[in-house]
Amino acid sequence: MKLKKGLVVSLAALAVILMVALAAGCGGSDTPSDTGSSAAATKELNIYAWSGEIPESIIKDFEAETGVTVTFDTFDSNEAMVTKLQSGATGYDLVNPSQYAVQQLAGLKLIQELDHAKLPSLGNVPESFQQSQYDPGNRWSVPIMWGTTALAYNSKYITDNIDSWTSLADPKYKGKIMMLDNMLAAYIPALQVNGYDAGSTVKAEVDVATQWLMDQKPLLQGYNATNNAQLLAQGQVWIELAWNSQIVPLMKDNPELKYIFPKEGFSFWTDNLSITSSSKNVENAYKFIEYVLQPEVAAKMCTESGIAVPNTPMMELLPEEVANNPAMFAPEADMSRADVILDPAKATIMYQKGWTKVRAE
Numbered sequence: 001m002k003l004k005k006g007l008v009v010s011l012a013a014l015a016v017i018l019m020v021a022l023a024a025g026c027g028g029s030d031t032p033s034d035t036g037s038s039a040a041a042t043k044e045l046n047i048y049a050w051s052g053e054i055p056e057s058i059i060k061d062f063e064a065e066t067g068v069t070v071t072f073d074t075f076d077s078n079e080a081m082v083t084k085l086q087s088g089a090t091g092y093d094l095v096n097p098s099q100y101a102v103q104q105l106a107g108l109k110l111i112q113e114l115d116h117a118k119l120p121s122l123g124n125v126p127e128s129f130q131q132s133q134y135d136p137g138n139r140w141s142v143p144i145m146w147g148t149t150a151l152a153y154n155s156k157y158i159t160d161n162i163d164s165w166t167s168l169a170d171p172k173y174k175g176k177i178m179m180l181d182n183m184l185a186a187y188i189p190a191l192q193v194n195g196y197d198a199g200s201t202v203k204a205e206v207d208v209a210t211q212w213l214m215d216q217k218p219l220l221q222g223y224n225a226t227n228n229a230q231l232l233a234q235g236q237v238w239i240e241l242a243w244n245s246q247i248v249p250l251m252k253d254n255p256e257l258k259y260i261f262p263k264e265g266f267s268f269w270t271d272n273l274s275i276t277s278s279s280k281n282v283e284n285a286y287k288f289i290e291y292v293l294q295p296e297v298a299a300k301m302c303t304e305s306g307i308a309v310p311n312t313p314m315m316e317l318l319p320e321e322v323a324n325n326p327a328m329f330a331p332e333a334d335m336s337r338a339d340v341i342l343d344p345a346k347a348t349i350m351y352q353k354g355w356t357k358v359r360a361e
Helices: 012-021 032-042 056-066 078-086 099-107 165-169 183-192 203-219 228-234 244-251 282-292 295-305 313-317 345-360
Strands: 044-050 069-075 142-154 177-179 220-223 239-243 257-260 266-275 338-340
Touching (some): 044 078, 044 282, 056 282, 056 295, 099 266, 142 165, 142 183, 142 228, 142 282, 142 295, 165 183, 165 239, 183 203, 183 345, 203 220, 203 345
Parallel strands (some): 044 069, 177 220, 177 239, 266 338
């Protein structure tokens, strides 16, 4: 990607003199690269990220190493993040979208193409993550965490051999079942238990899944994507649809918690870093992405968060109990059954109508 220079003069030598003399920039265009070069001197970075993913220690270490002050805001759903940016929020430099949200943000021109020359450690990302379905070649995003959406239960209360999504609609667990309060996540078991792809855009299939969710609803304790894992650990909930990033951090102190991949399938997700189109601190945004790509930083992030990080050289630095944790790093044999949720695009309206019907009744 070619960068446009904000300061245009007729003589190259004069350009160098002026750029040194006027560190904050003088004149020029309003392209993101220009704002980034002038804003680097401000030593500021504004990040909008998933709640509970990037450890606070990583932010503090980055600040100490670079002298950049980070303002860190969080969201609890891709939909909330996309809506906020779409409504005109321009104060963020880096956002943390999941795979389908990367597609949405790129389509809305809310994130900018990445200059790989400023990310020399991008090669630490495994090839499969560099050639993803949602962003082949990492044109718009850099993956920093990955995980799965599957089934969690508390074996202190459930002694049955759980291996199917059908357990989420078992009448004997009535009042002790929890579903994620997230539209596309909730449709994963509803679609897969009926033999469909978790990212289906076929109306008839989405309709069948909607009916399954409606039939299931009377059995639920509720929908929750905030403290559902804690409720499971406390025994207030016995079984639930969950992101492994919620369950793994609790498993060490709660060995009765189990996380399994249903026989019908499950879902694989990736959370990324993207630079907003309105960023005023582009150079600092690149610094942060490059920072978390370092194997030592990635290992610390992975160990402290309990979330898998796609970084090949990092694997040798992880404690054995982390690297070999199947709930964190899903076995390859199981991954063959994992669906990837992509942007439903025009089919989104089908999901929204179905979800509204489920939640209203």
